[in-house]
Structure formats: structure tokens, C-alpha cells
Amino acid sequence: MANKIESNPGYPNITNSDDLYARAVKIMHPVTQTLAKGPGQFMKGVAPKYLKRGKNAHVWDVDGNEYIDYNMGIGPISLGYCYDRVDAAIANQLKDGITFSLMSELEVELAELVHSIIPNAESIRISKTGADVCSAAIRIARAFTGRKKVLCCGYHGWHDWYIGITSRDKGIPEEVKDLTNTFEYNNIETVIQSIDADTACVILEPFIFEAPKDNFLQKLQExxxxxxxxxxxxxxxxxxxxxxxxxxxxxxxxxxxxxxxxAFANGMPISLLTGRKDVMQLFEKDVFFFTTFGGEALSLAAAIATISEMKEKNVSAALDKKGAFLKDGYNTIAEELGMASYTKCTGYNCRSMVTFDASAGDPLLLKSFVQQEMIKRGVLWAGFHNMCFTHSEEDLAYTLKAYREVLPLLKEAVRENKVAALLKGEPLETVFRKVSNYNIKPKTVKS
Ligand SMILES: Cc1ncc(COP(=O)(O)O)c(C=O)c1O
Structure with missing residues (x-):
């Protein structure tokens, strides 16, 4: 797709976004259903607040401004917006119906596909959201082991058993909070200190941005x-x-x-729980995990089409290559400008993150400044590179060109200590989801 981003003449006109927001704040508290998409993560006064449509890796806001997107729906858009094969699968299914009174044959088709791809998928359950399946996994682990406690590391959704460890823990009984503790990624000692005879399960994101070191995951399994x-x-x-x-x-x-x-349904709401058959069998009678929309067929069709496309086109290799180009490109520019001591891009190539060190000033202000200038240049930027299959070479080259313009501006603003003064809107808020220092509620504090 031709890149028309450069036709954006300056900071975008966001009148329609602001009008919608003014209507929303009167009756919606908060206005967003997904924290990472909300106004706290996009500079008020500069960034758009509402998007209208997308194609491949580009999105258009409600004022008609076009951007290259690096948030990709906060993860689900793995192939690209309005990706033909997936949209055709959804449209075909729509002709036949959405939700039925008996099971859908697509449930079996998806389960067989997942069984053939995911190593531990002896047994498969299908649901709608990430929090659904996280909580189902915790419940079945408790049932299988006859134990109560959970150790976690990372973010696992909005349900009581997890969110009780965070700062937004109001409304959750102490008895529930007491059952979950955290450990530090890459620090097996913090697991050894916390695990006991009542620990039903350890749940973690295998990596977030930091890579596992010193066989951490193998040791954790042992x-x-x-x-x-x-x-x-x-x-x-x-x-x-x-x-x-x-x-x-x-x-x-x-x-x-x-x-x-x-990632596996390119934007449709669906989730999976896979695992050992002897554990999962408890869902047959003893453990309850069912939901009305579990067999919703548009999402099933989208999942089958997305996974098939990912398999045939080796999408994970493509995400790696595209992401490496951007990540390495950012780091090269920072290096050349002598800024590498305070800004870098880290993580695996498929999903990397730009960070700013406090030695150069308040990292949130630095990030706000970069967002402001990237948005001016038509890049919807929140500090992450969530890669999708249709980020084109042109998109990536354009983005690096934008970094080449923006980073010198940041360097000068830092040198002259005027980052805050140059902001044209409200600075970003702290990200709720932790991306490091996960051991916020250790069971045993290491001496
Ligand atoms: C690692 C991880 N687990 C669980 C969840 C919860 O998923 P959902 O928001 O679909 O409930 C998320 C959501 O961002 C996540 O990133």
C-alpha cells in the first residue's frame, strides 16, 4: 500500500477526537475499556483519541489523519488490519450465522489445528478473553493439586486472583489477595523462597522484554x-x-x-487454554468453565484463517526480520547521536520497547516528547514496536527516517533541559502494566 503518511502537514487536527471525548467523559467512567488504548497513554492535546479504520499497518483517526500503527490493537493485529484472507473467512461465516444453539464444527477444526501446532496441547479449551483462560488455568491447577496458592510474574488480566497483587486492588477480599504472591523474572531464588506445599501453580509470561537467562525457564520447570x-x-x-x-x-x-x-485471530475476540489431558479432564465434571459466546463462529473462522496464514507464510520469521530492522535501526541512530546512554530499544524483535533512562530527565516526559514528534510525522507511537505481517519495508524505512528527525530534537531538548517546556499537550501517565521489577508482593522478602 502506498505510504501517504508524509502528506500529514504537522500536528494533526484532532477536533472530532476531542468532541467524542467530551461526550464520553460525561457518561463513561473511565472512557476506555482497555487501559493501554486510553487517553493516559496518548498525549492529550496532540494525539488522536479515537480511530475509525485500518488497512494493513495503517490506521485513520476520526478526523481522517493517517498513521503507521505500532500498537496493533494492543497485540491482536498480527497480520494487519482488514487482512483479506481473515476478513473473507469472517464474511463467509457471517452468511451462515454467528452464534448457534449447538456446538460449531469450527470448534473441532480449530482444536485440531492448535493440537498440531502447540507442543503441550494434548487438550484444548476455547474461550473469549485472556483473563478468562488465565483464571480457568488457575482454577484447574488448584483443583488438580488440591492446593490454594499461586505464584505469578507478569500481567494476567483483571480477575481477583491476580489484580489483588497490584495497586488497584480495591474490591478484592484480603483472603483472596493473600493467596497470590509474585517472584522476580530471571531470579530462581525468589521462586525457591516463595514456593511451598500449598502452591498450586506458577504462572508467568515466558518473557516480556527481558530474555530468560541462565536456563531460568528450565530451572523453573524443575x-x-x-x-x-x-x-x-x-x-x-x-x-x-x-x-x-x-x-x-x-x-x-x-x-x-x-x-x-x-495474535491468533487477527483482532477477533477469542482465547485458548491448552495443556495436559490428565489435568484438563477435570473440566468434564469437577471444574466449571463455560460461557455463552464460547463457540461464536466468526472468531473461530478468523482464528483458523489467521493460524493457517501464519503457518503457510512463516509469519513469525517475518515479524522477527521486520522487528530487527526497526529495533537495530533505532539503536544505531541513538548510538550515532551519542544518546545510547539514555535511550535504547530492547526486547525480542517481534515486540520491542523504547526506553529512556532517568539520567536524561523524567522518562515519562522524554517518552511524551518522542510521541508528540512521531505523531506529528504520522506514526502512532506509544513506545512499543508490536510488529505485524503487513508492516511494509516502506513503513519501516519511513519510521526510521522519522526517528532520525525526532531523536536529534530530543537530544537538543535534553541538553537544554527544555523537554517539558516543548510539550504541546499533557504528558503521558505511567503504564499500569509492569514491564520489569515484577516481585511486587513477595511471600518472603530476601534479606
Ligand atoms: C500476558 C497477558 N495475560 C493476560 C491478559 C489479559 O487478557 P484480556 O485483556 O484479553 O483479558 C493480557 C492482556 O493484555 C496479557 O497481556
Missing amino acids: VCKKNGTLLIFDEMWTGFRIALGGAQEYFKIKPDLAVYSK
Whole structure:
């Protein structure tokens, strides 16, 4: 698709976005249903607030401004917006119906496909959201082990068992909060100190931005096995992205259970729980996990089409290549400008993150400044490179060109200590989801 981004003459006109927002704040509290899409992560006064449509890796806001998107729906858009094969599968299914009174044959088709791809998928359950399957995994692990406690590392959705460890824990009984503790990624000692005879499961994102070191995941599996604790991989971000079979294929570790959503249906709402048959069988009678929209057929059709496309086109290799170009390109520019001491791009290539060090000023202000200038140049930027299959070479080259213009501006603003003064809107808010220092509620504080 031709890149028309450069026709954006300056900071975008966001009148329609602001009008919608003014209507929303009167009756919606908060206005967003997904924190990462909300106004706290996009500069008020500069960034658009509402999007209207997308094609491939480009989106258009409600004022008609075009951007290259690097948020990709916060993960689900793995192939690209309005991707023909997936949209055709949805449209075809729509002719036949959406939700039925008996099971859909597509449930079996999707389960067989997943069984053939995900290493631990002896048994498969299908649901709608990431939080659904995370909570189902916790419940079945408790049922299987007859234990209560959970150790976690990463983000696992809005349900009580997890969100009770965070700062937004109001409304959750102490008794529930007491059952979950955290550990530090890449620090097996923090697991060893916390795990005990009542630990039902350890759940973690196999990686977020930091890579596992010193066989951390293998050691974690051994510690869990020795303790009779189930190991659960939360593959919401890693699944179908780092490899078709997710982190378990990439690192060659089969967790007892694993949960997936986001990437595998290119935007449709669907999630998966995969795992050991002897554990999953408890869902037959003892453990309850059912929902009305579980067999909704548009999402099933989209999932089958997306996974098939990912398999045939080796999408994970493409995401790796595109992401490396951007990540390495950013780091080269930062290096050349002598800024590498305070800004870099880290993470796996399929999903990397730009960071700013406090030595150069308030990282949130630095990030706000870069967002403001990237948006001016037609890049919808929130500090992440969530790669999709249709980010074109032109998109990536354009983005690096924008970084080449923006980073010198940041360098000068830092040197003259005027980053805050140059902001044309409200600075960004802190990201709620932690991306490091996960051990916020250790069971045993290391002395
Ligand atoms: C790693 C991880 N687990 C669980 C969830 C929860 O998924 P959902 O928002 O679909 O409930 C998310 C959402 O971002 C996630 O990133």
C-alpha cells in the first residue's frame, strides 16, 4: 500500500477526537475499556483519541489523519488490519450465522489445528478473553493439586486472583489477595523462597522484554516439578508470534498448561487454554468453565484463517526480520547521536520497547516528547514496536527516517533541559502494566 503518511502537514487536527471525548467523559467512567488504548497513554492535546479504520499497518483517526500503527490493537493485529484472507473467512461465516444453539464444527477444526501446532496441547479449551483462560488455568491447577496458592510474574488480566497483587486492588477480599504472591523474572531464588506445599501453580509470561537467562525457564520447570506445582505459561504476547507454537516451541519447554489470545485471530475476540489431558479432564465434571459466546463462529473462522496464514507464510520469521530492522535501526541512530546512554530499544524483535533512562530527565516526559514528534510525522507511537505481517519495508524505512528527525530534537531538548517546556499537550501517565521489577508482593522478602 502506498505510504501517504508524509502528506500529514504537522500536528494533526484532532477536533472530532476531542468532541467524542467530551461526550464520553460525561457518561463513561473511565472512557476506555482497555487501559493501554486510553487517553493516559496518548498525549492529550496532540494525539488522536479515537480511530475509525485500518488497512494493513495503517490506521485513520476520526478526523481522517493517517498513521503507521505500532500498537496493533494492543497485540491482536498480527497480520494487519482488514487482512483479506481473515476478513473473507469472517464474511463467509457471517452468511451462515454467528452464534448457534449447538456446538460449531469450527470448534473441532480449530482444536485440531492448535493440537498440531502447540507442543503441550494434548487438550484444548476455547474461550473469549485472556483473563478468562488465565483464571480457568488457575482454577484447574488448584483443583488438580488440591492446593490454594499461586505464584505469578507478569500481567494476567483483571480477575481477583491476580489484580489483588497490584495497586488497584480495591474490591478484592484480603483472603483472596493473600493467596497470590509474585517472584522476580530471571531470579530462581525468589521462586525457591516463595514456593511451598500449598502452591498450586506458577504462572508467568515466558518473557516480556527481558530474555530468560541462565536456563531460568528450565530451572523453573524443575522447581515446580519437584514441588508438585503446575507450571503455566501465559502466552498472550508470545503465542503464535515468537514461533508458531509460541514460547514453548521456541524455548523447547512444555508447561503443564498454557494460555493464548491476541495474535491468533487477527483482532477477533477469542482465547485458548491448552495443556495436559490428565489435568484438563477435570473440566468434564469437577471444574466449571463455560460461557455463552464460547463457540461464536466468526472468531473461530478468523482464528483458523489467521493460524493457517501464519503457518503457510512463516509469519513469525517475518515479524522477527521486520522487528530487527526497526529495533537495530533505532539503536544505531541513538548510538550515532551519542544518546545510547539514555535511550535504547530492547526486547525480542517481534515486540520491542523504547526506553529512556532517568539520567536524561523524567522518562515519562522524554517518552511524551518522542510521541508528540512521531505523531506529528504520522506514526502512532506509544513506545512499543508490536510488529505485524503487513508492516511494509516502506513503513519501516519511513519510521526510521522519522526517528532520525525526532531523536536529534530530543537530544537538543535534553541538553537544554527544555523537554517539558516543548510539550504541546499533557504528558503521558505511567503504564499500569509492569514491564520489569515484577516481585511486587513477595511471600518472603530476601534479606
Ligand atoms: C500476558 C497477558 N495475560 C493476560 C491478559 C489479559 O487478557 P484480556 O485483556 O484479553 O483479558 C493480557 C492482556 O493484555 C496479557 O497481556
